[in-house]
Amino acid sequence: MLQVAFIRENKETVIKGLEKRNLSNANELVSKTIAADEDRRAIQTELDAVLAESNKLSKDIGMLFKSGERQKAELLKEKTVQLKEQSKVLTDNLQNKANELQELLYIIPNIPNKIVPNGKGEDDNLTVFEEGEIPTLHEGALPHWELAKKYDIIDFELGNKITGAGFPVYKGKGARLQRALINYFLDKNTAAGYDEVQVPHLVNEASGIATGQLPDKEGQMYHDAQDNLFLIPTAEVPVTNIFRDVILKEDEFPICKTAYTPCFRREAGSYGAHVRGLNRLHQFDKVEIVRVEHPSKSYEALDGMAEHVKGILQELKMPYRILRLCGGDLGFTASLTYDFELFSTAQDRWLEVSSVSNFENFQANRLKLRFKNSNGKSELAHTLNGSSLALPRVLAGLLENCQTPEGIKIPEVLVPYCGFDIIN
């Protein structure tokens, strides 16, 4: 959520930013917001004056009662009736206006960074880096879902029976490989200074609002209506919410957290051939990194996170590329995002395995995550997060890229974690 004061003072910048996201009604949206804010403040001022008057009268009444001047007190009491009426009306107006403003603020996405390329969708993303050799597969190489079946390491049908589509069962070496990847990622992250946390997999409404999943994207989350809790779509939600309503000291920066969690996504409306196998699931594992930074350091931190993810993909010896997302493809809360895509050779396509973003103070504003700056004033912090990494697609790429006629050769760094070097 953008700060109202920021919108008020940077109207043109905000409109331009929203237009970069191809919002057709940017001007209207911003103008409405500024108008609502003005109205809200006008009503607030009016209400404050009435309340001040009413507070003063109440104090006087108290004094009169104390000094035994009942009659005078009763007279004053009558005067308060009218003020009460007024304040009630004004409070209602204020509430309505505040709600109207809040709703507008909720639907305004973050302003893209200057270097975000223009564009409508994924075709307009900018490839900023590419590395790794695409392996030449042997005759009869298979896509990962066939390999999963061949070696009996992932059972999609069994998942269908137990739960439904998109909930695979990992078996034997498949399960072990998955666990190895999780441990490997966590170890890499902690070695880089990220503090490991284990967090709840269900979150309340306030948490969902603070990180921006609610109120508008609730259809993407599984919801337990009985307790009004949501299954997390990413560890970003519980981990970032550690810092909700927190005021940090400046010397606490940088804050670096990592967490492994399963992620649950309804993925409503995305079915078809491209979601086959592990490409898109309702439940998947992910290791996440989250940072809270001083505003002046957040882009440096973003680069650091990207370098870190790069390091992992290099060690796995996977062919990958890094994209800078264009305005049209940028997530609601992000100012700048780098997507990491791993090449899945047997499918001949790129798979997104990580997304690293700087949210600047957009999330912090909803979180009320602040720090005391050098002037002793409260200022919003910057939040960032990234995947390091999303498991299923790494697994998919690994199975496909590392397949040989003898079996699937486990990348060297993973062997100590797996306890085997080939799946056959």
Next chain:
RNA sequence: GGAGAAUUGGCAGAGUGGUCGAAUGCGGCAGUCUUGAAAACUGUUGAGGGUCACACCUCCGGGGGUUCGAAUCCCUCAUUCUCCGCCA
């Protein structure tokens, strides 16, 4: 799941209807003293809105109510603790 108690500023803890945004202690910050530090002393020290700055307004777990007036009374929800039940 049942019964009872509690929830106050960074922490501890007073405050049961009127001048309480809230005593006191600790902690933090600044100053005096000191070569420096400690101790002692003095001052200061919550958040948000609003204003050029003041004034002023809101917030004592969340929400609602009673009252001219609520941290204080009532309702409700959440959380914590104790006892009982159940349980990995």
